[in-house]
Amino acid sequence: MNSTTPNSLPGFLRRTIRSVHYEDHEYEDDDDDSDEQEEEGGEEEEEGAGGRKINVLDPVLLNPVSVPVGSPYRTSLIPTGSVQNTTTISTTTSLSLEEELSTKKEDDHQKGEEELGKIVNSTEDSHREVVHDMADLNLEDVEDSVDCKFRLVAKNDVKLLPDTVVTKMDVNDQQAAMAMDPPLDTTTTTTTNSSILVLDKIQKSSLSLEESVSTSPRENITAVAPTVKSVPTKNYKEEQFEKVITCSVVDIEHLKKLAWNGIPSQHRPLAWKILLGYLPTNSSRRSQTLKRKRAEYQDAILQHYDIEDHSRTMQEQETLRQVLVDVPRTAPDVPLFRNDSIRQSLARLLYIWAMRHPASSYVQGINDLATPLIAVFLSESLHGDVLQGKELEELTPEILHNVEADVYWCLTNLLAGIQDHYTQDQPGVQRMVMKLEELVKRIDVNLARHLEETGVQFIQFAFRWMNCLLLREFHLRSVIRLWDTYLSEGNGGFETFHVYVCAAFLCQFSAELQNMQFDELFAFMQNIPTGNWDDGNIEIVLSQAFVLSTLFQGSDAHLTSSNPKQL
Numbered sequence: 001m002n003s004t005t006p007n008s009l010p011g012f013l014r015r016t017i018r019s020v021h022y023e024d025h026e027y028e029d030d031d032d033d034s035d036e037q038e039e040e041g042g043e044e045e046e047e048g049a050g051g052r053k054i055n056v057l058d059p060v061l062l063n064p065v066s067v068p069v070g071s072p073y074r075t076s077l078i079p080t081g082s083v084q085n086t087t088t089i090s091t092t093t094s095l096s097l098e099e100e101l102s103t104k105k106e107d108d109h110q111k112g113e114e115e116l117g118k119i120v121n122s123t124e125d126s127h128r129e130v131v132h133d134m135a136d137l138n139l140e141d142v143e144d145s146v147d148c149k150f151r152l153v154a155k156n157d158v159k160l161l162p163d164t165v166v167t168k169m170d171v172n173d174q175q176a177a178m179a180m181d182p183p184l185d186t187t188t189t190t191t192t193n194s195s196i197l198v199l200d201k202i203q204k205s206s207l208s209l210e211e212s213v214s215t216s217p218r219e220n221i222t223a224v225a226p227t228v229k230s231v232p233t234k235n236y237k238e239e240q241f242e243k244v245i246t247c248s249v250v251d252i253e254h255l256k257k258l259a260w261n262g263i264p265s266q267h268r269p270l271a272w273k274i275l276l277g278y279l280p281t282n283s284s285r286r287s288q289t290l291k292r293k294r295a296e297y298q299d300a301i302l303q304h305y306d307i308e309d310h311s312r313t314m315q316e317q318e319t320l321r322q323v324l325v326d327v328p329r330t331a332p333d334v335p336l337f338r339n340d341s342i343r344q345s346l347a348r349l350l351y352i353w354a355m356r357h358p359a360s361s362y363v364q365g366i367n368d369l370a371t372p373l374i375a376v377f378l379s380e381s382l383h384g385d386v387l388q389g390k391e392l393e394e395l396t397p398e399i400l401h402n403v404e405a406d407v408y409w410c411l412t413n414l415l416a417g418i419q420d421h422y423t424q425d426q427p428g429v430q431r432m433v434m435k436l437e438e439l440v441k442r443i444d445v446n447l448a449r450h451l452e453e454t455g456v457q458f459i460q461f462a463f464r465w466m467n468c469l470l471l472r473e474f475h476l477r478s479v480i481r482l483w484d485t486y487l488s489e490g491n492g493g494f495e496t497f498h499v500y501v502c503a504a505f506l507c508q509f510s511a512e513l514q515n516m517q518f519d520e521l522f523a524f525m526q527n528i529p530t531g532n533w534d535d536g537n538i539e540i541v542l543s544q545a546f547v548l549s550t551l552f553q554g555s556d557a558h559l560t561s562s563n564p565k566q567l
Contacts, residue, residue: 241267250274250281259488262481262535269380272373273406275487276413290402297352297405304355305348316355319362323350330367334476336375336389345404346370353412360415363422365467369414372471372480373407387476417491421467432466432499433459439503439552447510454518461525465502469494473505474530474538481535485542497549504544 234242237258244255245267255271263271273279278293279286309317327347331337337346346367354362379386381399421428437458441448451458464472471479482501486493509528513521530537 237261238264238267241271245270248283250283252281256488256490260485262539263484265379268480268484269377272376272483272487273410276410278406278410278413290406293409294402294405297408298401300352300356301348304352315361319354320351322364323347323354323362323367326350326364326367331371331476334371334387336378336387336392337371339389339392341392341400342374342389345400345407346374349404349408349411353408353415357412357415357419360419360422363426366411366415366422368468368471370407370411371476372483373410373414374403375476376480377403377406377410414494418494421495426467428495429463429466430459432495433462435499436462436466436502436506439499439548440506442552443503443548444507444510447507447514450514451521454516454521456518456521456525460522462502466498469498470502470505473528474533478530478533478535478538481538482542496553497545500545500548500553501541503548504541507544508541 241258241264244250244258252274255274259271259275270279274281279289312320324347327343327350330343330346336342350362350367350370353366375386381395381403382391384391415422418428420426421432437448440458469479470482474482486497489497509524513524516524
């Protein structure tokens with residue numbers, strides 16, 4: 001059997017002929033129509049496969065593409081006879097190929113319109129929901145920012161790529177992009193065109209949605225990136241302080257050891273109250289103690305301050321007058337102490353202290369000692385720079401009263417250790433000045449000799465250092481850091497250790513002082529340039545003072561030696 005297929009036949013006939021299996025025998029030429037064509041045409045014939053004669057010069061066969069589906073030329077080329085696994089080919093197709101393609105295109109277009117309608121309806125519903133939600137939107141409660149970008153989810157068999165975002169792309173750009181990958185057949189082209197129409201209308205719907213959101217009542221809402229509040233990291237000192245200060249019973253010795261190198265600002269109010277003996281180390285008793293102490297101070301106000309002037313004695317009236325004169329002079333360069341509420345609280349607590357301590361009464365300098373306490377205790381209720389006093393108006397009268405009571409009791413405990421500094425003739429201050437002079441003669445002989453030669457006496461500049469505890473020589477921030485160490489030294493911090501601090505402070509300017517004469521030297525000592533000092537400079541002085549205390553504290557014979565040059 002000749003199994004070859006003429007190359008001139010149409011492609012679909014060649015594939016059909018190959019798929020049909022013929023039996024190994026000769027086929028009879030019983031096609032009458034072919035014989036009639038052969039006789040009438042008188043054209044050359046050639047024996048085809050299976051013995052069938054085919055007119056190879058037939059123009060229809062030479063141009064098989066133009067042969068219609070139902071043409072007899074197509075069926076005449078298919079051999080007949082006994083065939084195993086017979087395949088039937090319909091020769092009476094009702095529609096032409098062009099009609100099939102046209103019908104399929106119309107079906108695809110109709111299906112695309114239905115899909116488009118569903119997507120547009122879904123987009124409009126989403127639009128209404130978004131506008132409704134935007135009316136009650138609170139940006140502070142939203143984790144992600146509102147950026148007015150909406151992801152359109154394809155439904156009803158309109159399949160897009162995962163996480164596809166419909167952007168503002170021009171339709172021509174989309175068509176140009178699709179032209180990069182031409183369709184394989186007519187069906188693909190139709191689907192692609194429908195997709196372009198769908199995307200085009202989705203873009204228009206998305207644009208109208210964005211315009212509606214931008215013109216909604218919340219038109220001032222802008223895209224705000226979510227603010228991530230960073231948790232501040234704690235250094236080693238802060239971690240150690242937190243462990244000690246938050247214990248149910250604070251280890252006072254451990255607290256003093258940590259406080260010597262400075263107390264973190266967030267722990268300073270509580271630490272000072274404990275170190276000054278105002279609050280107990282047992283945390284369960286603190287609230288009761290505060291309540292009792294503050295109530296007691298309120299009673300003292302009613303007893304001593306909120307009374308008529310004619311009920312006061314002449315001495316009490318003089319004390320009150322002196323207090324009211326000194327309060328406006330207290331820390332005049334600090335805005336906090338120019339506030340009327342703070343000045344009133346300061347005057348009240350100073351007068352009450354004087355009334356309850358008649359042995360010393362009020363002495364100039366005590367007003368300065370209250371300023372660090374007020375600043376530190378206010379920091380519990382104020383944020384930012386307390387010394388600027390910008391948030392004082394936000395404090396309630398109750399908070400101010402509690403701060404005033406706490407300052408009063410802590411100042412009382414502080415002055416209890418140095419009370420002879422403020423009694424008649426102030427013997428404690430004179431004692432500290434003498435110790436300072438002896439100490440400078442031991443550690444800086446040249447400076448001591450120069451001061452003596454120029455006629456400057458220690459009592460002329462050091463008396464204020466001892467009476468006001470260097471509060472007028474340093475900025476209040478530096479004094480607060482200085483007091484951290486004083487409080488950690490215990491009862492001798494504001495007297496014994498303060499002398500060593502004053503000696504180390506004076507020796508910082510030894511070279512400059514030795515080149516000055518009386519007038520210049522005396523003016524310099526009244527206004528020592530420490531305006532640019534920070535905690536680092538204070539800690540240097542404290543370190544030197546610690547070395548001096550280690551060498552000379554408890555060794556009075558060294559200080560009273562008649563021949564200091566031999567040491």
